[in-house]
Amino acid sequence: MARVSLSRLEAVYLVELHKMADGGRTGTSALAARFGVREASVVDVVKRLEEKGLVVREPWRSISLTRRGESLAEQLIHNHRVIETYFHRVLNLPAQLACSEAQKLDSILSWRTIASMCRALNHPKTCIHGEEIKHYKRCR
Numbered sequence: 753m754a755r756v757s758l759s760r761l762e763a764v765y766l767v768e769l770h771k772m773a774d775g776g777r778t779g780t781s782a783l784a785a786r787f788g789v790r791e792a793s794v795v796d797v798v799k800r801l802e803e804k805g806l807v808v809r810e811p812w813r814s815i816s817l818t819r820r821g822e823s824l825a826e827q828l829i830h831n832h833r834v835i836e837t838y839f840h841r842v843l844n845l846p847a848q849l850a851c852s853e854a855q856k857l858d859s860i861l862s863w864r865t866i867a868s869m870c871r872a873l874n875h876p877k878t879c880i881h882g883e884e885i886k887h888y889k890r891c892r
Contacts, residue, residue, distance in 0.1 A: 763859035765797050770825035831866050832858035833879035838869040840880045847880050867891045
């Protein structure tokens, strides 16, 4: 899969759509409520995600992730959990700081860097919050 360039905001929306979908669909009003923004702001970001082939938008109905969007969201979640775990275990950062710092980097570090961190941690099963870390072939 070719690398998709995402802004930090687009990455946050993609991950949130993944979390909210739970196998289904969600709408702009739910996202607007979640982020505390106007629906028009949500539509702007969702349109950009749609142009990148990451979501399918049915106006006035719902938003769903494409296969590519789902895969990318899962990769972003993996990246975040590995980075925060690395920061906490290796750099001894407090959990809250490790998480907030990881959020700044989870969409911009290369998969090679993430894989190196993951190997250094011996492929942890869970992150510092107890959430599962789903590993990918390129992580091994």
